[in-house]
Amino acid sequence: MTTENLTMAKAINEGLRGAMEKDSKVMLIGEDIGKLGGVFRVTDGLQKDFGELRVVDAPLAESGIVGAAVGLAMRGYRPVCEIQFDGFVYPAFDQIVSQVAKQHARSGGVYKMALVIRIPFEGGIGAIEHHSESPESYFAHTAGLRVYSPTNAYDAYWMIQEAIASDDPVIFCEPKSRYWEKAEVDRETPARPATEAQIRRAGSDVTVVTYGASVKTCLRAAQAAEGEGRQLEVIDLRSISPVDYPTLAASVEKTGRVIVVSEAPPVASVAGDIAATLSEMCFYSLRAPIVRVSGYHVPYPPSRIEEEYLPNVDRILDAVDRVMEFES
């Protein structure tokens, strides 16, 4: 029996453990990741088993965590940083965009920035300010970084190991509202490479491009749409940078209609860039303008009204109506 039913949080924990067993250069650094096991318990038990040199409770300083990881990577280590919550990554922003993303190019390929920055991201958990944000567009915008986001336990188990093994730096965005959802994890059959998008549900009417916590929401919307005789094809990006455009374009050529769904605010976003790129690639296949369903151009709102901010089934179905009923 090689499969096990795990939460996504536990699957990442197991993936980290696997990577640490495989490669003694892999180490973890972050706040409260040792004895406490991280605020989401993703690193639970790892300090006990691998010691304080490989699982480091860092001083409370995000720029320090990422900046030190850069130096460790320069010496051949493979650090995995944990940023406690999305909204706390910004003190490290300078290190990420100026050092993590650029050291490889600056050194003519000598320094491998083989590090991972894990960020629990997105909202929907009733949290206070800075605990529900979607910063992925900043990182996707930055050349030199890869941005991955698993959406289920099986993918998470394999994608974290792939991210750690990568010689490129990976911003690993974990949709925290899905941490406790369980799935079968097959430890012998690797998931597809992170850079391949995956069709989670096939359909012929509308291509729904999504990632993160919204994948599940889109699947629920697809189920509801089926009742109205509409077949949505839901594609989970898995890698936000790079985007697997061949898979997306093949779907759009079939459906002719696209909506892009994510929690992030829409302006200068990943979703906007995907819409623009698909317009260029698939212009003659498109039968309606590409529609985005996203958060709004506001700070993430107080949790009591986050439901109205987040893309939900109704808003996705509304977008489906708009692309289906569009007449040129």
Next chain:
Amino acid sequence: MDEVPMIQLLNPEGERVSNSEYESSLTPSEILGLYRDMAIIRRLCNEATSLQRQGQLALWAPVQGQEAAQIGAGHALAANDFSFPSYREHGIAWKRGVPPLDWLRLFRGVTMGGWDPVKYRHSNPTIVIGNQALNAVGYAMGIQRDAADEAVMTFFGDGGSSQGDIHEACVFAGVFNAPVVFFIQNNHWAISEPTIRQTRIPLFHRASGYGFPGVRVDGNDVLAVYEVTKRALDNARSGNGPSLIEAFTYRMGAHTTSDDPTRYRLEAELETWRLRDPLERVKSYLVRSHNEQQSTFDDIAAEADQMALDLREGLLSLPDPAPLSMFDHVYAEPHPFIEAGRRELIDLGFGGDA
């Protein structure tokens, strides 16, 4: 690091002790007032914790154990001074006159702020660790330019002291001789990490590296905290520049209601600090040295109970914000993206009559 001497005027047994640099200027009735402040915020904080347990708050950051540090420091602030808190400074908010219900709005998830910061001269909670210290220094630089008789005090913890922002704030304050007091509540724990994970030297020693004075005060001694803070603020107001106060105290409760301290700290440590409780020592002192009657303390407890009841009622009748309010105040001037978002939400049926 625990053996470093610190300023103390009232020991854990409630006995006055003398100090060569500071003496208490407070009258017995003022001291009783500070006891009342501490008793009220402890009671309100406990009420907030149970409200969180009952699902009425998303989260709560308990202040228990740090009442003397906050009430002593808050009492030293003059009406015109300005304070910049993190998210645990409920005692400072109390001393600034912020209504207790407003402390809870953020934690209920109905707002990102909670009160008018200019009205109370107390900024809104800052959740990103350490950010507020730089803002406090900038505000203090404004005071210099206005030649105003004001000072600024900013609050952070032993964990926050590791942030780059804190270092930069201290550099700016030192270089510009800004009228600001950095008030560190060293409560020994940054969630699960002990202070030795943040520093190898007592935190107040760091001040000398920036070129201004630093002092450690018994953070559970409200008399000492008040005198030390008052002098630091007086110095700032009179052009003598910044200083740093390390209030040596202890987080008796969890980091927040999401935290489980039994995973990382020992009960014996908690017990040691229970014996240094900031309220008990004041009570002992007032009873023994000023013959204060038990009925006085009973009255304060009854008053605090009533305030807790009012707080609970107020919270339960707090309405959720209207969904459209998410578009309010994002910009000061009209903005087409905001209008577009507002129209979309109205079209989706969340607009009411708007």
